[in-house]
Amino acid sequence: MSTTIEAQEQVKEVFSRYLEQNNQRKTPERFAILNEVYESDDHFDVETLYLSMKEKNYRVSRATLYNTIELLLTCGLIRKHQFGQNQSFYEKSYFNKQHDHVILSDTGEVFEFCDPRIENIKKTIEEVFNVEVESHSLYFYAKKKQDLNQK
Amino acid sequence: MSTTIEAQEQVKEVFSRYLEQNNQRKTPERFAILNEVYESDDHFDVETLYLSMKEKNYRVSRATLYNTIELLLTCGLIRKHQFGQNQSFYEKSYFNKQHDHVILSDTGEVFEFCDPRIENIKKTIEEVFNVEVESHSLYFYAKKKQDLNQK
DNA sequence: CTCAATGCAAATCATTTGCACACCC
DNA sequence: GGGTGTGCAAATGATTTGCATTGAG
Numbered sequence: 001m002s003t004t005i006e007a008q009e010q011v012k013e014v015f016s017r018y019l020e021q022n023n024q025r026k027t028p029e030r031f032a033i034l035n036e037v038y039e040s041d042d043h044f045d046v047e048t049l050y051l052s053m054k055e056k057n058y059r060v061s062r063a064t065l066y067n068t069i070e071l072l073l074t075c076g077l078i079r080k081h082q083f084g085q086n087q088s089f090y091e092k093s094y095f096n097k098q099h100d101h102v103i104l105s106d107t108g109e110v111f112e113f114c115d116p117r118i119e120n121i122k123k124t125i126e127e128v129f130n131v132e133v134e135s136h137s138l139y140f141y142a143k144k145k146q147d148l149n150q151k
Numbered sequence: 152m153s154t155t156i157e158a159q160e161q162v163k164e165v166f167s168r169y170l171e172q173n174n175q176r177k178t179p180e181r182f183a184i185l186n187e188v189y190e191s192d193d194h195f196d197v198e199t200l201y202l203s204m205k206e207k208n209y210r211v212s213r214a215t216l217y218n219t220i221e222l223l224l225t226c227g228l229i230r231k232h233q234f235g236q237n238q239s240f241y242e243k244s245y246f247n248k249q250h251d252h253v254i255l256s257d258t259g260e261v262f263e264f265c266d267p268r269i270e271n272i273k274k275t276i277e278e279v280f281n282v283e284v285e286s287h288s289l290y291f292y293a294k295k296k297q298d299l300n301q302k
Numbered sequence: 303c304t305c306a307a308t309g310c311a312a313a314t315c316a317t318t319t320g321c322a323c324a325c326c327c
Numbered sequence: 328g329g330g331t332g333t334g335c336a337a338a339t340g341a342t343t344t345g346c347a348t349t350g351a352g
Binding site for chain 4: 025026027028045046047062063066086087088
Binding site for chain 1: 317
């Protein structure tokens with residue numbers, strides 16, 4: 001589901017507050033980018049974002065994209081992923097509970113899942129190493145199961 | 152522990168067999184690289200490997216390093232990691248059971264752990280998505296716990 | 303007005319590629 | 328000997344950076 005209008009407003013509010021509290025300027029570019037990010041639902045890379053904004057005749061430089069994405073990351077409005085080997089992927093993270101990913105190695109499809117048992121592992125880690133876990137990333141690389149009934 | 156002589160031999164044997172079966176040449180460079188990789192115990196990146204071989208007066212080009220590392224990956228003698236954002240890290244994986252990593256965000260230290268519960272999650276994933284999981288990667292990003300008794 | 307943010311182009315840096323030469327099979 | 332592997336240097340491609348200009352506060 002694409003983000004609703006009210007939700008969009010709420011997210012804008014969060015970003016706005018973040019910018020204020022950190023003495024960052026509220027430029028139109030930053031909000032345009034936030035908007036674009038929250039309008040779609042998929043994982044995206046910077047190039048795709050750049051092109052889709054250009055297509056809508058909203059020109060922002062790649063430099064600004066990278067800059068703004070950095071801000072959105074720090075204020076928790078998006079998450080970053082290393083799916084492939086080179087470029088990073090991102091996804092919006094507000095109204096969106098922490099989840100992990102299954103990646104199909106053949107097609108590149110990405111599924112999301114959420115398993116509470118990861119929390120238990122985390123707790124153990126914190127005790128064993130005497131650390132405070134701030135985040136985690138878990139990826140399963142898989143392939144579709146062979147259909148045994150096929151010709 | 153650094154790999155023992157007999158173990159080194161065994162690894163060499165594995166690589167040798169792999170090369171044969173895939174009609175790849177057994178060049179001295181390839182074995183020198185395998186050797187270098189198995190002589191140390193840490194996670195390493197390509198540049199470090201390059202420099203440490205150069206230091207021992209064994210000159211291989213970076214191109215050959217990347218090429219050989221690709222081979223070692225496919226035959227399962229090393230594993231690849233994306234710890235930071237840019238370059239990849241590797242570690243030898245023979246005689247070395249599958250494990251995951253805790254990364255301290257402040258110091259960059261890397262700990263290894265092995266939690267059997269990840270296997271259970273994996274099984275669930277396979278059932279839910281009807282896939283066959285080939286591998287996974289799990290990282291916890293953490294920071295050292297504040298010592299509450301300090302001044 | 304002032305300084306931080308933007309856009310552009312150039313710089314970076316890990317990795318890849320093209321090509322001439324070397325050497326494994 | 329023939330063709331794959333190597334080394335070198337140039338190419339690539341995502342991200343970063345420098346700098347002149349713009350515009351938010």
